[in-house]
Amino acid sequence: MQRYIEENAFVLHARPYRETSLLLEVLTAQHGRIGLLARGVTGPRRQMLRAALQPLQWIRFDALQRGELARLTGAEAVDAAPRLVGDAALAAFYVNELTLRLAPRNDPQPDLFAAYARMRERLRAGEPLAWTLRRYERDLLQSIGLGFDLACDGDGQPIDPAARYRLDPEHGPRRLLIDRGAADRSDAPSGQALLALAEDRMPAGGDQASLRRAMRRVLEHHLGPRGLTSWQMLGELSRAGVGGQPSGN
The missing domain is CATH 1.20.1440.120 (Recombination protein O, C-terminal domain)
Incomplete structure (x- = not known):
């Protein structure tokens, strides 16, 4: 079992999973690329969290990994992602x-x-x-x-x-x-x-x-x-x- 605590990462990819979750791919310095499962992030009370889990965003996260994917237990944006068009x-x-x-x-x-x-x-x-x-x-x-x-x-x-x-x-x-x-x-x-x-x-x-x-x-x-x-x-x-x-x- 791998535990990630306040790990810095950049979000590379995010896609919906089932009704309320996201599948993420993030890039970290200490562990390279990691796949994350973020459960229950689509409700109105989780808007700030969902906004932090968008591509190009720099985040700090906690997660627990037992299999191929780590389960996200917490995350926050480190800064504002570049606004690009x-x-x-x-x-x-x-x-x-x-x-x-x-x-x-x-x-x-x-x-x-x-x-x-x-x-x-x-x-x-x-x-x-x-x-x-x-x-x-x-x-x-x-x-x-x-x-x-x-x-x-x-x-x-x-x-x-x-x-x-x-x-x-x-x-x-x-x-x-x-x-x-x-x-x-x-x-x-x-x-x-x-x-x-x-x-x-x-x-x-x-x-x-x-x-x-x-x-x-x-x-x-x-x-x-x-x-x-x-x-x-x-x-x-x-x-x-x-x-x-x-x-x-």
Whole structure:
């Protein structure tokens, strides 16, 4: 039996369960991702509790775990969640879904917890969405052991700022030996862009798109054949002519 007392967590997902309960997925620093069952939270007297159990909210909770899910016994909001609309709201949905799919359950994730907190404040501050997402993708992969050194290629050679690279999910950056034109390098960021991501410096606008495509290829590899709902939503918006790449994912 596992007991959680005043555990800090970010809510990744919440969905109704039966008539008055919620099934939650939360991210903690000390225990990683945890599944929670919150019983009886839909009544008029539990509005404050239910409001605290929404995605992106930072909470402090108590729970008791005997099986796969822990039973929530108490929770409170630590602060006010960022109020997001439009592209920023879609970006938050993407981050939560990606974390839910890749972060393992019951595995301590202090670095990922800190990265999520930074991402959340960047969304609150209205920082550039594409750059906010690239940094979080980088930190997520690194935290769960799937990242790679962006300052060196897969063979240990320093990244050349003037060269182009493909991101191999298992090997790391691979230098393109022949530049065959813009179409061939659409998902091959420059070495300068990789170094900027490694050093937490926002790359030039021209490098943002290739960096996004390269990171997506890496994520698709680790996610497997079932993609993300947020990617499907983004594609539908794009086909409908609502923006281009609204949230940079």
